[in-house]
Amino acid sequence: MNKQTALFRAEQAARLRAQGADDFTDRQLLQFLLSYALPAEVAEHRATALFDTFGTLHAVLTAPEAALREQGLPDHAALLLSLVLQVRAFVAEHAARGVRRFDKAELLGRYLVEIYAPVRVETVYLCLLDAQYKLLDTVRVAEGSVNSANLNIRRMVERALEGGASFAVVAHNHPSGNTQPSSQDLATTARLHAAFSVVGITLLEHILVAGNRFVPLILHAPDPYPPRPDFYTEPPPAPDPR
């Protein structure tokens, strides 16, 4: 670390302590963060260039690594950027584990939106809950293009049994941002529900996450499995009628 960088960081740390984060613009916060991976004067140029290219802080933090490398950002610095939202999701997950009760679909939906914030490809998560709706574990079970054909349902059921779960919630995301469930999504729900019920575990919901929204699929396509009414406070906004 060169002298200027040390000076810059000390100044900014003092400013953050005295004025709080509200005193910083998004670009200044990014510059401060990058100074932990780059010399201060380079961090300044990079922060500006990243904003010019990606537009918002959120877009910078979720940019693919290849795009960041194209911007001339060393891997070391790119990793720090992608770490921010990952750490946020990690902290949310650990805060929830074994403590929080997820007895409403709404709570799980909002939790899953956090978990999916740094995820850019289609990914399936399995949330395991005990009989008191406490979260036992959140497991990533599949990645890439997901449909019931290449989803290892047996492995998911095994995982739920190993975890001692009473309830399971399956979640997947649409990176395109489309909140409309596909017919495959609904077919997968039916298969999962049947497979879990064989071993006495109730699939409470199959939640589709698209950007910052989520759709509980069992509530919206209840046939042939009726949703549990006590799991919903009020019906969330319906997806667009077909």
Added chain:
Amino acid sequence: MEKGNHPGKGHRSRVKQKFRAGGLTGFLPHEMLELLLFYALPYKDTKPLARRLLDRFTSPTGVFDATEAQLLSVEGIGQQTAALFALVRHIGERAAQMSESSDPCYNDYERMGEFVLSCFEGETQACTYLILLNNRFQIISSRKVFEGRFSSAALQPKMLVLPALEQRASMAVLASSHPDRIPRPDEYEVETTRAMSDAFYLVGVKLLEHYIVSGHHYVPISRCIPGGLEEPVAYDHFNASRTIALGKEGKP
């Protein structure tokens, strides 16, 4: 200690490699903290420090919720390290708020194309989707409005215009599938699109594009219309009563 040759070097690159491969999935809390501490403490073994943090604050949440004074009371945490924790928390919060307040804009032909393809996943029959947008190009809704060929006489402008008005849309995008054919519009489809575009124009909704989709490919129909969809043309093929009815509405 000499730069680039400290004892923890191999360990650091292994941890980073693990992160690159699968994100923080499978990381233990102290490993996550270690990875972050690499950035604050370039040449130190960060594992004991990560452990001390967890001993003191019990969980990752505890560490990130700790005040600066509490962090500084842990041996080995200096002001710059404490500031890094605060930074990661503040930036994460800001970015998350941002994604909540701003839905993505679909003002880009390719990006809308991706969205359109995702609508047709699992569809096997010819059908048409209507995607409605507000004036900032954010999607209000997408729905299947018609099953069958787009050029079918059964497809009425009303079926597209009414939802657009109900949902107070400023702009609309159409997408029709050709499950059995190459993604190329025929002349009837071009003609029908033109008629729909005019119908939308009459009620103040702009039809941005009509995508013709087949499998994972799409083409924009506006390429097949001279002048594109930007300039709504003839009203002559609309019946007079329709125009009059709209005129009445305009003057209550």
